[in-house]
Each structure stands twice: as structure tokens, then as C-alpha cells.
Amino acid sequence: PQPRIFAVRASPLPPDKVVVVLREVTHERRLERMRREFVANVSHELRTPLTAIKGFVEALEDGALEDRETAQEFLQIIASETERLIRLVEDLLRLSRLESRQTFLRRQEVDLTELIGNIAPVWRRQAEKKGLIFEIDLPPGLPPVPGDPELLTQVFVNLIDNALKYTPAGKVRIRGEHQPGWVRIEVEDTGIGIPQDCLPRVFERFFRVDRARSRASGGTGLGLSIVKHIVELHGGKVGVESELGKGSRFWVYLPSPQS
Numbered sequence: 001p002q003p004r005i006f007a008v009r010a011s012p013l014p015p016d017k018v019v020v021v022l023r024e025v026t027h028e029r030r031l032e033r034m035r036r037e038f039v040a041n042v043s044h045e046l047r048t049p050l051t052a053i054k055g056f057v058e059a060l061e062d063g064a065l066e067d068r069e070t071a072q073e074f075l076q077i078i079a080s081e082t083e084r085l086i087r088l089v090e091d092l093l094r095l096s097r098l099e100s101r102q103t104f105l106r107r108q109e110v111d112l113t114e115l116i117g118n119i120a121p122v123w124r125r126q127a128e129k130k131g132l133i134f135e136i137d138l139p140p141g142l143p144p145v146p147g148d149p150e151l152l153t154q155v156f157v158n159l160i161d162n163a164l165k166y167t168p169a170g171k172v173r174i175r176g177e178h179q180p181g182w183v184r185i186e187v188e189d190t191g192i193g194i195p196q197d198c199l200p201r202v203f204e205r206f207f208r209v210d211r212a213r214s215r216a217s218g219g220t221g222l223g224l225s226i227v228k229h230i231v232e233l234h235g236g237k238v239g240v241e242s243e244l245g246k247g248s249r250f251w252v253y254l255p256s257p258q259s
């Protein structure tokens with residue numbers, strides 16, 4: 001168990017008594033530490049691409065511009081690092097809007113079969129480009145869930161994006177199922193999997209199993225924390241089962257009160 005932290009205030013009462021007030025501040029201190037860690041993480045995540053961009057711009061100024069092929073290569077790196085920064089800032093804004101509840105939950109009846117069907121073609125094309133099988137198995141008549149279609153789209157975009165990113169060969173499958181009061185959707189892949197000891201941490205902000213691999217595939221490390229936030233905002237639950245080298249299965253339960 002975590003140690004509990006107390007703030008102590010003692011006031012002497014003449015002649016020989018003292019009043020000690022203990023106030024537990026464990027939670028406040030923990031929040032404060034998390035905030036500090038978050039700022040340090042964000043600064044690091046911003047500095048890495050900025051340092052790369054600065055370096056390649058200087059190299060171009062120092063003469064690399066003369067060689068067309070080198071210049072082209074350096075410009076491509078600058079462009080992709082800029083893209084990474086944009087994605088990072090967008091994800092940070094999303095997260096901050098979700099956390100401060102500025103996000104307006106446009107609750108309406110959402111048909112998840114339709115919602116996933118709408119985004120599927122883009123992912124199917126991407127899967128085919130990688131030689132992966134992309135399967136959608138959503139039964140007809142899945143009951144609607146009350147929710148915000150834009151935010152729920154983000155959930156499945158992030159999960160499917162990860163499944164494709166971390167699966168070098170095999171299959172990505174989206175399955176849906178109705179359970180009393182709930183709709184369960186899972187995104188399953190035959191990819192690299194996640195080590196058991198990392199499983200409890202994958203929904204944390206900036207947590208990555210393999211930083212280099214995440215960076216190489218353009219990840220921000222924020223995708224799953226955004227997923228968790230949105231699902232919980234809808235009163236749902238999210239989790240993962242995985243086996244290293246075999247694949248992962250991310251599941252989402254969303255409440256469907258009418259069913």
C-alpha cells in the first residue's frame with residue numbers, strides 16, 4: 001500500500017497543552033506529483049522532434065542544401081517530425097478537453113455497427129497495403145448506445161490504428177456482441193503483443209512498451225489514455241488481454257440501458 005501523507009498543524013495552548021490537527025493530503029500530493037511528471041513528459045516529447053528539426057535545418061544551412069538528394073531526405077525528416085508535433089499537440093488538446101470536461105457530450109443514440117462501418121474502408125485499405133486480413137464481425141441488430149458519435153469514433157479509430165500499427169502479419173478483427181445492458185466491442189490482432197507486466201500501464205499517458213517502435217510508427221503515447229477517458233465518460237469500461245508475440249485483444253463495454 002502507498003504511504004499516507006499528512007499535513008500537521010500544531011497550536012500550543014497555554015499553559016501545557018497542544019492541539020495537533022492532522023489533515024490527510026495523500027491525494028493532493030499524488031495529483032501534484034502526477035501533474036509535475038506530466039509537464040516533464042510533455043516537455044520531453046516536444047523537445048525531441050524540435051531538436052531533430054533544428055538539427056536538420058542547420059545541416060541544410062551548412063551546405064546540405066547543395067546536394068539535392070540529401071536535401072530531399074532532410075526535408076522529409078523535417079516534414080515527418082513536424083507531423084508528429086501536430087499530432088502530439090492535437091492529442092494533448094483532446095486530452096485536456098476531456099479532462100476539464102469542456103467536451104460537450106452530445107448524447108444521442110449511436111449505432112456502433114454503422115459508426116464502425118463508416119470508418120472501416122480507410123482501415124481496410126491500410127490493412128491491405130500491409131498484407132493484413134481485416135475482418136469486421138458485428139451482428140445485425142446491435143442495440144444503440146447513448147453517446148457522442150464523434151468521441152466514440154475516436155475510440156475505435158485509436159484502437160484500430162494501434163492494432164494495424166503493431167501487427168506485422170496476420171489479422172485484425174473487430175467483433176461486436178450484445179450482453180444485457182451492454183454492447184461489447186473488441187479489436188483483436190495477431191501482432192507483437194504486450195508483456196504481462198506492462199498490461200496494467202498501457203492506458204497511462206505516454207506509456208509505451210517500446211519507445212523506439214512507437215516513435216518509428218508515429219505514435220504519441222496518448223492514444224489509449226484518450227480511449228480510456230472517452231469510454232469512462234460514457235460510463236463504460238475498457239481493458240486488454242495480450243500475449244507477447246501472439247497478439248492483443250482490446251475490449252470496450254458501453255452501456256446500452258434500453259437493451
Ligand code: ADP
Binds near residue numbers: 162210225
Ligand atoms: P502509441 O502512440 O505509442 O501507440 P498508445 O497510447 O496508443 O500510444 O499505446 C500505448 C502503448 O501500448 C504503445 O506504445 C504500445 O507499446 C502498446 N500497444 C497499444 N496497442 C497495442 C497493440 N494492439 N499491440 C501491441 N502493443 C500495443
